[in-house]
Amino acid sequence: MAKSIVYWLALALLVTFSSVASARAETAEDMPPVYYHVDKNGRQSIEQVIDKELNFWDVLNQRAASFGYTSDTYWFHFNLPAADYDRVMRIAYPLLDNVDIYFVQNNQVIQRTIVGDEQEFSQRPISSRNFVVPIATRDSVAVYMKVATSSSMRVPISIWQPTKLLSDEQLVTTATALYFGLIICMIVYNLFSFSLTRDPYFAYYSAYILAIGLLLAGLDGSGYQYLWSNFEWLQSKAIPIFGSIAFIFASLVASHILQTKERSPKLHRGLQGVMVLAGLSFLASILLPYEWMIQWILILAIGAAALLICTGISLWQQGLGYARIYTLALSVLLSTIVINALGYLGLFESFFIQSYLIMLGSAFEIMLLSLILAMRFNENRKERLAAEKRLSSRLEVKVKQRTEELEAVMRKLKEMNKKLEVKSNEDRLTKLFNRGVLDEDLPLEVRRARRTGYDIAIVMIDIDHFKKVNDKYGHPVGDEVLVELARLLKVHFRRAGDRIYRYGGEEFVILMPGAQELGCHDKVLAVMDVIRSHSFKTERGAVKITISAGMSLLNSLPGHVASKHLLEAADKALYEAKNAGRDQIRIARPATDVSDNS
Structure with a gap:
């Protein structure tokens, strides 16, 4: 029953993301030309950039700004024509530290809005995991944005009518909710399995899924909106912290599933090395600035995923049946990690694919690992059946005797509990109530x-x-x-x-x-x-x-x-x-x- 729910959630997730991908391009308004300027020292003010000649600005040729990791401050500028309806501007990248937005008419600032994940979430003009800011006027207006961030300099700007933005956000929110619903179902299912079997694999797997879920909640802004909106410090460090935790448990899960300790001691030591590096990265992420850690985390993610894939391939070649499925699952996840890394480095400009492909990839990986779990359970069951056939009748008698002893102990415990309950209420000598x-x-x-x-x-x-x-x-x-x-x-x-x-x-x-x-x-x-x-x-x-x-x-x-x-x-x-x-x-x-x- 639990697995059926998970499979249906995964199918609904895939269909919903497909709907989102097909619907998004048709709902946002056409953007006017966007210009940008690099402020090397970050000291320029709005008065210094208003009404600058065109040679001061560079034209943004791509649909969205993506400049990778940089310590420079960027100014962006575009002119919005007049409209007979209200408009809002959305910046669909929730990891920007500070975005200072100015609405200018006749070279005068008519409104200033500051957003960013270094600001308290409650200070946002519109409650959204992305940065959504109302346009100050229906008249024509010049928009200037000063952006500084320790994350990747990625500024996907779009202009929306509020109703259309709400429709788009609801669709994406539905897809995101399905994804996190899948995550929660898998966590609960595996914790329940752990409580029944006491197999540590289920606990490791639950922790791994939880870390992946928190990592993606940090990436798409849902975590800051719903989970830690009062903790700006955690928002600024969520990616390296949860990324490190994810690879600690990913290595534990791999070593347990693939039985590396018995089958390949060298690969087992490699996975232990990944755990050590991820543990050190976790501690460093708490102590060191985000800009120092994020690129290291990306390198660790690619390297660790590659080692996990090599481990799966090696054990696949040794004849471990479910190693090939494990390799496929990790390959899908690694592909989405590489695409995200390229996007953060400014080499990939599809923000939608980058934002949600890793969700689909991790959901696919979770489903395949669930399949491996079923295969492993089936394999263990076959091994137990074969072992039972090899056991002698004397062992069967012992098992029966132990079972009877256990039942006798359980009966005795129940009787003792009843007696203790009675004794707590009765007089010890007369057996009357006390x-x-x-x-x-x-x-x-x-x-x-x-x-x-x-x-x-x-x-x-x-x-x-x-x-x-x-x-x-x-x-x-x-x-x-x-x-x-x-x-x-x-x-x-x-x-x-x-x-x-x-x-x-x-x-x-x-x-x-x-x-x-x-x-x-x-x-x-x-x-x-x-x-x-x-x-x-x-x-x-x-x-x-x-x-x-x-x-x-x-x-x-x-x-x-x-x-x-x-x-x-x-x-x-x-x-x-x-x-x-x-x-x-x-x-x-x-x-x-x-x-x-x-």
């Missing part, structure tokens, strides 16, 4: 009684002269008496809802929801008669005891009583029974009102 359970049950019953209007009876029982029993016969005999008394109470208080608790020492509490005073009083008297006539058999012979009881009823107490007051009233009635000579019951009769302060 005082902690009473403290939880009584407030609940009081609140329920207030809602329904029925009564609650609390009966507190204490053994008369129990200290004499302990002193005469010893505490073990006293414990036997307590256990037997608990049994008698459970036998005779069996009405639905009745609960018996050991309150402490020789005291017991009986909670009787829905009880009436007369019926409850008669029931307690009957139980007292049973206990009085009962011979408690112990190791020291038969023992006779009597009990005293105090009873309180919720509706008999004045005011809005709390559960603790109900318990206190029963306790007070118990002591009245003891003071009156023991072996009798007293019912709490309020002298004053007791209010619930809780």
